[in-house]
Amino acid sequence: EADIYQTPRYLVIGTGKKITLECSQTMGHDKMYWYQQDPGMELHLIHYSYGVNSTEKGDLSSESTVSRIRTEHFPLTLESARPSHTSQYLCASSENRERETQYFGPGTRLLVL
């Protein structure tokens, strides 16, 4: 069982608010990822990190930002939420070696009104 956690699980918030989605893993994994998934649709990578103080954009453009100050923690921030940000956000992590498996958190469902 993977030890990767996301909070909150559900969030309903008004337009213009600043939000931070938390992701933590206790496996000591170097690599962490954020995916975005709309209902019934495919997952798209929006951010990744290969270690502390590293962050990169993924395949799908996103207005969110991320930080990686500690190995176990990879929060995602939206400075000003909009209805177009409504989606499910999934965090994942993997070891930094060949053929490693990505382990996913339970996800955060965000609804921006």
Add this chain to the structure above:
Amino acid sequence: DAKTTQPTSMDCAEGRAANLPCNHSTISGNEYVYWYRQIHSQGPQYIIHGLKNNETNEMASLIITEDRKSSTLILPHATLRDTAVYYCIVRVASLVKTSYDKVIFGPGTSLSVIP
């Protein structure tokens, strides 16, 4: 990374084996076949992966054809809790430490286990 094709949906009777096919005809020699599943409203869950030999773990078996152009995930005794979307992915892990492992999730197969 090679693309995969899977049936959109499948049904399976509870207690029977569920066989989920995946075609990956453009797979290259160093690409692994991975299977994940996603139960409604949850994050994807890793199931199994393999390169060219058949693999088995406590969740499932993976059968890869000799030419590696296709594979089948087998859930030996499907239960209602196996109802989920199953993703077949082929990927090669980046050997560059500062790069990410490009895992492309397609639409997958929606498996419904029927009582």
